[in-house]
Amino acid sequence: MSEKNMTVAVAEALDQEMDRDPDVFVAGEDVRVGGPFGTDAGLHQKYGDKRVVNTAISELALTGIGVGAAAVGLRPVIEIMIMDFVCVAMDQIVNQMAKMKYMLGGQPTLPIVLTTHAGIDSSSAAQHSGTLEAWFCHVPGLKVVMPSNAYDAKGLLIASIRDDNPVIFISNKRCLQTSTEVPDVPYEVPLGVADVKREGDDVTIVATGRMVIDALEAAEQLAAEGVSAEVIDPRTLSPLDTDTIIRSVQKTNRAVVAQEAVQFCGLGAEIAATISDQAFDFLDAPVKRVGAPFTPVPFAPVLEDIYLPDTKAILAAVREVIPA
Amino acid sequence: MELANEQLVHMFEQMTRIREFDERAARLMEQARIHGSVHLYCGEEAVGVGVCEALQPDDYITSTHRGHGHLIAKGGDPKRMFAELFAKSNGYNGGKGGSMHIAALDLGMIGANGIVAAGAPIALGVSFASAYREDGRVTVCFFGDGATNEGAFHEAVNMASVLKAPIVFVCENNLYGEWSPIAGTTSVSDIADRATGYGIPGVIVDGMDIMAVHEAASEAIARARRGEGPTLLECKTYRFYDHVGRDFGMLDRDEEEVASWRARDPILLWRKELAERGVLSAAEADAITGRIGQEMEDAIEFAAGSPDPVPEDLYRDVYTETGAAR
Numbered sequence: 001m002s003e004k005n006m007t008v009a010v011a012e013a014l015d016q017e018m019d020r021d022p023d024v025f026v027a028g029e030d031v032r033v034g035g036p037f038g039t040d041a042g043l044h045q046k047y048g049d050k051r052v053v054n055t056a057i058s059e060l061a062l063t064g065i066g067v068g069a070a071a072v073g074l075r076p077v078i079e080i081m082i083m084d085f086v087c088v089a090m091d092q093i094v095n096q097m098a099k100m101k102y103m104l105g106g107q108p109t110l111p112i113v114l115t116t117h118a119g120i121d122s123s124s125a126a127q128h129s130g131t132l133e134a135w136f137c138h139v140p141g142l143k144v145v146m147p148s149n150a151y152d153a154k155g156l157l158i159a160s161i162r163d164d165n166p167v168i169f170i171s172n173k174r175c176l177q178t179s180t181e182v183p184d185v186p187y188e189v190p191l192g193v194a195d196v197k198r199e200g201d202d203v204t205i206v207a208t209g210r211m212v213i214d215a216l217e218a219a220e221q222l223a224a225e226g227v228s229a230e231v232i233d234p235r236t237l238s239p240l241d242t243d244t245i246i247r248s249v250q251k252t253n254r255a256v257v258a259q260e261a262v263q264f265c266g267l268g269a270e271i272a273a274t275i276s277d278q279a280f281d282f283l284d285a286p287v288k289r290v291g292a293p294f295t296p297v298p299f300a301p302v303l304e305d306i307y308l309p310d311t312k313a314i315l316a317a318v319r320e321v322i323p324a
Numbered sequence: 325m326e327l328a329n330e331q332l333v334h335m336f337e338q339m340t341r342i343r344e345f346d347e348r349a350a351r352l353m354e355q356a357r358i359h360g361s362v363h364l365y366c367g368e369e370a371v372g373v374g375v376c377e378a379l380q381p382d383d384y385i386t387s388t389h390r391g392h393g394h395l396i397a398k399g400g401d402p403k404r405m406f407a408e409l410f411a412k413s414n415g416y417n418g419g420k421g422g423s424m425h426i427a428a429l430d431l432g433m434i435g436a437n438g439i440v441a442a443g444a445p446i447a448l449g450v451s452f453a454s455a456y457r458e459d460g461r462v463t464v465c466f467f468g469d470g471a472t473n474e475g476a477f478h479e480a481v482n483m484a485s486v487l488k489a490p491i492v493f494v495c496e497n498n499l500y501g502e503w504s505p506i507a508g509t510t511s512v513s514d515i516a517d518r519a520t521g522y523g524i525p526g527v528i529v530d531g532m533d534i535m536a537v538h539e540a541a542s543e544a545i546a547r548a549r550r551g552e553g554p555t556l557l558e559c560k561t562y563r564f565y566d567h568v569g570r571d572f573g574m575l576d577r578d579e580e581e582v583a584s585w586r587a588r589d590p591i592l593l594w595r596k597e598l599a600e601r602g603v604l605s606a607a608e609a610d611a612i613t614g615r616i617g618q619e620m621e622d623a624i625e626f627a628a629g630s631p632d633p634v635p636e637d638l639y640r641d642v643y644t645e646t647g648a649a650r
């Protein structure tokens with residue numbers, strides 16, 4: 001066990017699964033040199049061209065390598081460099097990977113992991129900053145995983161590779177450099193199980209990806225004011241562990257849902273609706289959502305700063321559901 | 325390459341099977357006895373059969389929206405195929421795919437596809453797996469002329485060339501994509517020319533001549549199996565009927581054009597050839613056609629009388645429930 005950042009944790013998960021299972025391979029753009037974020041560091045040196053497939057800049061073809069290879073028994077890890085680029089691969093992801101099992105009457109097993117890097121980060125602007133998890137949560141046949149820290153990232157990625165279904169594994173760019181204790185040995189964090197990151201009694205903050213870090217910071221500040229906030233990280237967004245969320249709201253009677261993605265039609269809306277539906281009688285205030293405004297991501301730092309949902313936004317939402 | 329007479333006759337049977345299947349599928353659609361729509365392979369039988377007869381049973385193919393012929397050519401059972409068109413639970417896809425998604429993974433038929441050209445990236449992945457496992461299998465990717473204007477096609481061919489993947493890209497150039505003639509949509513009239521851009525051989529063959537198809541396919545398949553990479557094999561062929569069904573009411577084709585292609589019906593050509601070679605007499609050929617027609621009638625009866633999916637099937641197979649494979 002030692003302190004590792006999420007980048008290292010992801011690379012370690014890939015290495016350990018490739019080591020364990022010869023059917024696991026990684027394919028993507030520039031994976032040979034470790035990938036632009038370093039999440040494939042060291043893999044090519046160890047496993048060579050055969051298992052670390054440096055592809056052309058062809059997101060459709062590279063996703064197809066995953067779909068076809070999985071359909072006949074391999075366990076591909078396909079890397080789409082930046083989440084916005086999924087748009088180019090969408091047919092293979094949504095029409096093929098997600099639907100193939102159902103449409104073919106159950107014939108194939110499709111153990112594919114599609115990893116990608118999402119989120120707003122130092123003026124990456126409108127085509128390199130997307131947090132598009134809701135698109136994939138809307139597609140039956142896909143699982144969607146979004147870790148907020150290094151420990152979860154390693155365990156969730158290992159569980160995703162071992163899962164027999166297509167998994168969209170989203171690493172938030174601003175989480176990649178954050179560190180936690182990470183065991184050196186392989187371990188699984190089960191898919192579909194939320195984690196209570198901080199216990200509290202007065203309000204539930206359900207946060208995803210980078211917003212978990214911001215929510216924990218908000219909870220710390222709230223504690224100083226005498227407000228006890230519970231922070232829940234679903235970790236897997238589809239299937240969503242609604243039980244853990246509902247149980248928490250039944251205890252705290254108040255909820256704030258925070259995401260980095262555009263708020264409108266986001267996962268937060270689904271979570272808020274589920275709370276209203278399943279815990280209405282327990283609520284002392286409307287469920288509040290935190291998310292990005294309904295614009296593309298701006299380039300100018302002064303605008304990006306306003307755009308980015310943060311600790312302040314979470315605090316403001318909490319203050320709305322807990323009157324002074 | 326010399327083929328045994330038995331295989332030559334088998335090729336006639338397989339083409340006939342496809343024709344008899346699809347003629348009936350069309351009729352069933354017109355009578356609204358089956359669901360959804362069917363894209364008929366009539367006229368193009370020599371391509372699917374010529375190619376698949378050059379494959380080993382454990383080789384793979386990917387198909388298109390026009391996939392019945394490919395599945396039959398790969399050994400598909402007409403009973404289970406009709407059952408799928410009738411949306412029955414014992415159809416190949418359990419009644420959840422229909423004509424446009426029909427697949428039989430145990431026969432190496434990875435699937436028809438409702439998305440034009442989507443089979444190409446998938447076929448690339450399948451062939452990648454064969455190279456990865458060194459299992460010696462070859463993948464054939466079937467697609468139409470129209471599909472070669474999709475990005476997916478170009479991405480897949482380029483990547484297959486770079487990886488020297490054991491794959492053969494077989495273009496069924498029937499001169500139309502839906503109702504649009506190739507001249508108005510495609511920068512080349514010979515799809516094989518596109519191979520040059522990817523550094524692979526491009527071969528043109530008469531798609532109505534099953535022996536020509538078989539020979540060219542055998543060579544491309546052998547090349548792929550030797551690890552020398554993909555070939556783009558263009559088969560010049562023709563859709564005898566409309567894009568969907570026999571007459572969708574929108575087709576505007578020159579009658580002379582249709583007649584000239586129909587005169588080169590691949591089944592009639594092959595029948596004639598077999599008679600000339602003294603392999604199969606007209607009477608024997610008629611007997612085969614009659615027997616296969618009856619086989620299809622029986623298959624339809626089997627399919628029509630098969631059980632529907634049960635309501636619980638709606639929720640089945642969205643995910644694999646086995647959990648982690650370790």
Ligand SMILES: Cc1ncc(C[n+]2csc(CCOP(=O)(O)OP(=O)(O)O)c2C)c(N)n1
Nearest residue numbers: 390438439440468469470471498500501502
């Ligand atoms: C991505 C996509 N675009 C459009 C369609 C509608 N469509 C179905 S078949 C077809 C024509 C395909 O032409 P071609 O590839 O030449 O195959 P053919 O039908 O001639 O066998 C079209 C446009 C589709 N199914 N998928």
Ligand SMILES: [Mg+2]
Nearest residue numbers: 468469500501
């Ligand atoms: Mg065509």
